Amino acid sequence: MGKAIVVTSGKGGVGKTTTTANIGAGLAALGQKVALVDADIGLRNLDLFMGLENRVVYHLVDVIEGRATWKKAIIRDKRLENLVLLPSAQVRDKDSVTPRQMKQLVDELKQEFDFVLLDCPAGIERGFKNAVAGADQAIVVVNPEVSSVRDADRVIGLLEAEEIKCIQLVVNRLKPSMVKRGEMLAIKDIVDLLAIDLLGIVPEDEGIVISSNRGEPIALNQTMKAGQAFCNISRRLMGDEIPFVDWQEDDSFFSRLKKLFGIS
Amino acid sequence: MFDLRRLWGGKRGSKTQAKERLQLILIHDRSSLSPELLDLIKQRILDVLTEFVEIDEQGLAIDLEQTDDTSALITNIPIKAVRRNTRVL
Incomplete structure (x- = not known):
């Protein structure tokens, strides 16, 4: 029986969908059977990050309302055969699904897959309750920025109220140079404030925009910092102990000298 | 060089302010x-x-x-x- 993990944040635009897509791709690349579920009903996006938007035929609400089985609705990934996506509906309103129906679907998926990752919509209303209903664990995505940290704290309270015991933190869009100058919250500050376990640190990386333009998860590209960061997260989810990297630029005299001569 | 931090009226980095503000906000949010x-x-x-x-x-x-x-x-x-x-x- 697999694990269902909801990826949530409260605030919009912090990188929930990017995180879901990349952790999923990372886990699949490590040989796990993974189902990604886009639980953001009405605003379908996860298919874009996976480059699968042209293959969507049936969606989540079709499955819930019995027009298609989940086996018929899932789309197999182009690159990784053990990775599938259940896309969200584009036009339906989110009240067409109940938390109970979601839980039932997720329970079925858990029989078949090692990991079921649920991409939660922004906000804390019905869509949030639906996405959380079937989850065993949660990943809270936060940016090093006051409003994101505040919303994350609210969401952590709501997840605890839903009796989700394992809640882990991913800090996304960290700018190490700003942290170094004392102009951005550091990882320790955020972890101290929110008081939950850290799962990963993802640095700001132009590669994220490029990979979403292309529809290819950056986790499959180990030459990019963010790609490495997401792979580390996937490995930690599988129980590996990977040390945390703060993605600080190496700007010592020797590395600058090396750069000058084009060695590194 | 022109220092942006001076413009915001303090020598400390804004991180300290962010942290202090959040400490108060979270106490308030959690207790409401x-x-x-x-x-x-x-x-x-x-x-x-x-x-x-x-x-x-x-x-x-x-x-x-x-x-x-x-x-x-x-x-x-x-x-x-x-x-x-x-x-x-």
Whole structure:
């Protein structure tokens, strides 16, 4: 029986969908059977990050309302055969699904897959309750920025109220140079404030925009910092102990000298 | 060189401000009680007290008062009379 993990944040635009897509791709690349579920009903996006938007035929609400089985609705990934996506509906309103129906679907998926990752919509209303209903664990995505940290704290309270015991933190869009100058919250500050376990640190990386333009998860590209960061997260989810990297630029005299001569 | 930090009127990095502000905001957010919960608390207090004393329910008030670092429930419960059967206790 697999694990269902909801990826949530409260605030919009912090990188929930990017995180879901990349952790999923990372886990699949490590040989796990993974189902990604886009639980953001009405605003379908996860298919874009996976480059699968042209293959969507049936969606989540079709499955819930019995027009298609989940086996018929899932789309197999182009690159990784053990990775599938259940896309969200584009036009339906989110009240067409109940938390109970979601839980039932997720329970079925858990029989078949090692990991079921649920991409939660922004906000804390019905869509949030639906996405959380079937989850065993949660990943809270936060940016090093006051409003994101505040919303994350609210969401952590709501997840605890839903009796989700394992809640882990991913800090996304960290700018190490700003942290170094004392102009951005550091990882320790955020972890101290929110008081939950850290799962990963993802640095700001132009590669994220490029990979979403292309529809290819950056986790499959180990030459990019963010790609490495997401792979580390996937490995930690599988129980590996990977040390945390703060993605600080190496700007010592020797590395600058090396750069000058084009060695590194 | 022109220093942006000077422009914001402080020598400290803005991170310290972010952290201090968040510490206060989170304390406040975590301790706020919903109106429904306040009503429930009020009802339970009434249930207990009416066993012993007669209370002016209209005059009963309960509020959550918050300052930067403390929270307190403040109630004012006007008593009409002590019940006869509890006077012996």
